[in-house]
Amino acid sequence: MIPLRDxxxxxxxxxxTLALIGVNVLVFLFQMSLYTRYGPEGxxxxxxxxxxxxxxxxxxxxxxxxxxxGLIPIFTSMFLHGGWMHLLGNMWxxxxxxxxxxxxxxxxxxxxxxxxxxxxxxxxHYLSNPLSTLxxxxxxxxxxxxxxxxxxxxxxxxITTLIPILVVFTTVELPAAVMLLYWFAIQFLSGAxxxxxxxxxxxxxxxGGFVAGALLILTRPRRRPRVLRRSYY
Numbered sequence: 524m525i526p527l528r529d530x531x532x533x534x535x536x537x538x539x540t541l542a543l544i545g546v547n548v549l550v551f552l553f554q555m556s557l558y559t560r561y562g563p564e565g566x567x568x569x570x571x572x573x574x575x576x577x578x579x580x581x582x583x584x585x586x587x588x589x590x591x592x593g594l595i596p597i598f599t600s601m602f603l604h605g606g607w608m609h610l611l612g613n614m615w616x617x618x619x620x621x622x623x624x625x626x627x628x629x630x631x632x633x634x635x636x637x638x639x640x641x642x643x644x645x646x647x648h649y650l651s652n653p654l655s656t657l658x659x660x661x662x663x664x665x666x667x668x669x670x671x672x673x674x675x676x677x678x679x680x681x682i683t684t685l686i687p688i689l690v691v692f693t694t695v696e697l698p699a700a701v702m703l704l705y706w707f708a709i710q711f712l713s714g715a716x717x718x719x720x721x722x723x724x725x726x727x728x729x730x731g732g733f734v735a736g737a738l739l740i741l742t743r744p745r746r747r748p749r750v751l752r753r754s755y756y
Contacts, residue, residue: 524684524702526619527694531680537622539630543637544614547662550602551610574658575600577649596658597649601641603660613662619682620673621666627676627745636743640668640736647731651714664728667710668736674703675740707733 558566575596583593604610625633644664673680678700685694710733714726 524686524697524705526616526702527683527685529619529623529677529680529682529699531623531677531699533623533626535626535630537625539634539637540617540621540625543621543634543662544617547602547604547610547614551604551607554603570603570658570660572596573599574603574660575645575648576658577653577655580649581653597642597645598638600645600658600660601638601662601665604662605660609661613666617662617666617669620669623677623680624669624672624740627672627740628743632743636672636736636739637665637669639739640671640732641665643735644668644725644728644732647735648725648728651727659725659728661725661728664725664732667729667732668739670703670706671733671736671738672740674700675737676745 554566554569557569573596579588580593580597582588583590604613621633621637624636627633628636641662641664644667645659648659648664678698680699681696682699682702683694684697684702685692707730710726710729713724714730717724717726
């Protein structure tokens with residue numbers, strides 16, 4: 524299911540959400556420039572340096588590597604992506620759900636919330652396989668946190684959703700609670716049944732980010748609304 528738009532109103536301009544999208548795009552363009560200039564080895568070296576590698580985190584925590592080498596990539600990894608479709612999918616979900624959570628929390632708290640969810644999502648991925656040597660990259664853990672917050676704050680918002688039925692695509696309006704909890708169930712089942720380290724998707728990062736976002740948003744009061752802006756164009 525692909526969300527196309529939501530009907531939850533917002534009252535402020537989503538400057539942080541747009542800035543996050545811009546930073547992710549710029550970092551990805553830099554990745555692509557490394558591929559162009561140095562070939563796949565150049566880009567891979569960049570991903571290995573700034574992607575979150577669970578085995579490196581374990582080494583840092585046990586004193587076999589520096590804390591900087593092991594822990595800083597937990598933060599930087601959320602701004603790297605594995606390809607155009609990975610980037611576009613993540614940024615689209617961030618745009619659909621992020622503006623309302625930014626409006627709800629306020630710009631500064633929203634940025635801290637987003638980054639915190641991303642870090643907690645990476646830690647969940649680490650705990651699922653602390654000896655993995657594969658780098659984890661992508662904003663999906665942080666965005667999963669935004670989605671978890673959205674289902675708590677806007678469970679009755681209507682999400683216009685694109686759904687494939689065999690070879691035909693159709694759109695339906697679903698309550699946010701239905702659409703996002705279905706998405707979460709898919710992530711949980713996939714994470715619980717995936718045994719291959721090279722599966723290519725950090726399911727537990729999605730699960731951890733979603734749960735973290737849903738819990739963290741409960742600790743924050745809503746902002747008082749100001750000038751009404753529509754949440755979709």
